[in-house]
Amino acid sequence: MPEQHPTSPARTAGSRLRAPLAGVAAASALATLAACSAPGSDSGSGTSANATPxxxxxxxxxxxxxxxxxxxxGLETYEQGLAxxxxxxYPKIKVKLRVEADTNYNTVLPRLLASDSTPDIVQPYDLLGGVKDNLLTNLDAYDKAYGWSAKVPASxxxxxxxxxxxxxxxxxxxxGGSAGPLVGVFYNKELAAKAGMTTVPTSIAGLEAVMAKAKASGITPIVASNQDGLIGHLYNLLLGDHMGAQKLSDIVHHKPGATLxxxxxxxxxxTLQKWIKAGYFASDVNSLNQEASYGQFTGGKGLFLFQGSWITQTIDKNFKGKYGVFPMPPAEKGGTYAGMTSNTLAFSIAARSKNKDAAGLFLDFLTTPAAAKVAVANGYAALTSGTSAPAEPSLSGTATDQIQTGYATIAADNGFDSWIQNAAPAVGTKLTQQLQLLVSGKVEPAAMVKALQSTYADAVKSS
Incomplete structure (x- = not known):
């Protein structure tokens, strides 16, 4: 997972790790696998194991x-709201939740999908396994019928x-629709004013200029914890900026030929090394954990915190109204925005569902403003009015407004990607080690990238 916090579902080459999520306030589950195949028959006919209607x-x-x-x-309240x-x-269609403990969800799901009492709608943690074993419905016909590819950002x-x-x-x-956490740049409003930040930076160079002013004013530019490798949020944002969201996603999804x-x-x-050498992080960043970093940020000991919108649930307790957030600016002004998220409005239809068409209608409903409203009410960022003309990121408005705007800005550029840690557990472990070495000056950028690529390549071979 990207970090030890309630964060977003993460899918690796064969499985999606689902951990409790508090997008601005929501939750998910945890992960392991087993599966078996299901025979096929016709959609909507009462015998419904046709995986490709x-x-x-x-x-x-x-x-x-x-x-x-x-x-x-952990998702019951949110998903009951959608239901x-x-x-x-659609008053004639009822949606009943079958709720399982978070710790049992992933163990129970494959058996249910292969059984005669399968649920109709699920969020699979192992998409590849479900597809391979014909447990999930191919949605191409529904996509064509409802026009989802035109409604929802490709990323x-x-x-x-x-x-x-x-x-x-x-x-x-x-x-389904598009909703999830925003990973971006949280800022202390008072310190931003002291550093002369009057508008949202529109490039990495612009962000650097603000940090240089903050440093010159005696303000620590970046609060982070790296005892647990959580500079990784910033690093992933920089990778998305420089590589592009698609190429970063290709690595996470193990696309043949993808390389870091x-x-x-x-x-x-x-870029990250330059910021380290410039003193933009606290000198003890390698010894700080996540909780300590939150305390430093809310204690006014740093300007920026690169994090996900799930942290608002924690920092609002004593810092509400004193911070804002904007999306990570592009590498160059006018470039495309990118950022990590997970789509909490994405669902699958069981191949053995006897109500595929009604389930398809439910998935289509998830693309509507009514479903987005439920997502926002549960603390997620969500697309509520398309992605063609999102508002410009701004320092004004509430943090909730800024989260929605940031999410829509990334969506408009099809810039959603994932954490490189999600490519494989070994990559996450190696990344934490390499980030600590980078902070302590014991590894150079090219060597760090090669070490991560080597770990990734070994993980792909063994998967």
Missing amino acids: TAVSTAVGNTPATLTLFSAA DAFHAT ALAPGRVSNGVIGSGSLYEA DTPAAVEATQ
């Missing part, structure tokens, strides 16, 4: 049906696509 109906809103949504306990909103729109749908055993392209197996060992990744690492 071709004839689907969208005219089912007035047809009585009861859908079962398999939910982890209630859907039922309010939000990509983690639900599978082609030849690789996530990121091909047929759609997980779909590139000039762009080295450049991102050099």
